[in-house]
Amino acid sequence: MSDGIFVHQFELGPWDNFIYLLGDRATRTCAVVDPAWDAATILREAERLELKITDILCTHSHFDHVDQVDPLLDEVDARVHMLNAEVEFSGFRCENLVKAAPGDKVKIGDHLEVTMVHTPGHTPGSTSYRIRDALVTGDTLFIDGCGRCDFVGGDPAVMYETLQTLMDRLPKDTVLYPGHNYGATTTATVDRQLESNPYLQHATVADFVAHRMTGKTPNSALPPRPDWSPE
Numbered sequence: 001m002s003d004g005i006f007v008h009q010f011e012l013g014p015w016d017n018f019i020y021l022l023g024d025r026a027t028r029t030c031a032v033v034d035p036a037w038d039a040a041t042i043l044r045e046a047e048r049l050e051l052k053i054t055d056i057l058c059t060h061s062h063f064d065h066v067d068q069v070d071p072l073l074d075e076v077d078a079r080v081h082m083l084n085a086e087v088e089f090s091g092f093r094c095e096n097l098v099k100a101a102p103g104d105k106v107k108i109g110d111h112l113e114v115t116m117v118h119t120p121g122h123t124p125g126s127t128s129y130r131i132r133d134a135l136v137t138g139d140t141l142f143i144d145g146c147g148r149c150d151f152v153g154g155d156p157a158v159m160y161e162t163l164q165t166l167m168d169r170l171p172k173d174t175v176l177y178p179g180h181n182y183g184a185t186t187t188a189t190v191d192r193q194l195e196s197n198p199y200l201q202h203a204t205v206a207d208f209v210a211h212r213m214t215g216k217t218p219n220s221a222l223p224p225r226p227d228w229s230p231e
Contacts, residue, residue, distance in 0.1 A: 018186070033058075124153050
């Protein structure tokens with residue numbers, strides 16, 4: 001990305017997770033989005049790029065997005081950001097936890113400002129991260145797919161409204177960075193997804209719910225195993 005900021009995407013783990021380093025070129029500081037599977041690999045990637053991790057951004061609380069938060073905090077002094085709705089839903093706890101609200105902004109270095117966008121449906125407090133002309137979507141929206149809604153806290157009707165709102169409000173050239181490598185490409189723009197993503201083609205919530213609750217995405221049979229789950 002231009003103007004002194006960058007999004008670095010790399011794949012990690014058996015479920016094709018994307019990890020992101022969002023950073024400021026001038027200060028070489030960055031945030032890690034959804035640290036999972038192997039903290040050592042994440043730290044090596046930051047070291048390779050000569051980056052200092054100052055923040056951790058969690059899109060939601062499922063273990064395959066947060067299980068390396070504590071191991072990272074053993075090595076770096078970073079703030080951990082999660083929407084309060086997701087904290088309350090999941091019971092997630094860690095050191096340096098910042099319980100955020102929709103619209104809160106996280107400043108990384110001198111030039112990068114990340115806005116927290118509440119995008120529920122996969123979980124009650126799922127969050128996407130807005131960066132200028134890009135959106136990191138976690139498990140809300142994949143390339144040509146969307147997150148499951150049949151786990152605890154999922155709601156397909158809410159997911160439909162979330163996706164409709166995103167598609168209505170985001171500029172059509174917004175680049176989408178998903179939470180898993182489930183599509184034919186690793187990123188896509190909103191206008192391309194409006195053409196090709198089958199979950200964005202439904203005119204009614206009833207049609208969407210019927211599709212989402214019977215449709216399959218890669219690895220959709222794998223059960224969630226959150227370390228912090230509600231009773």
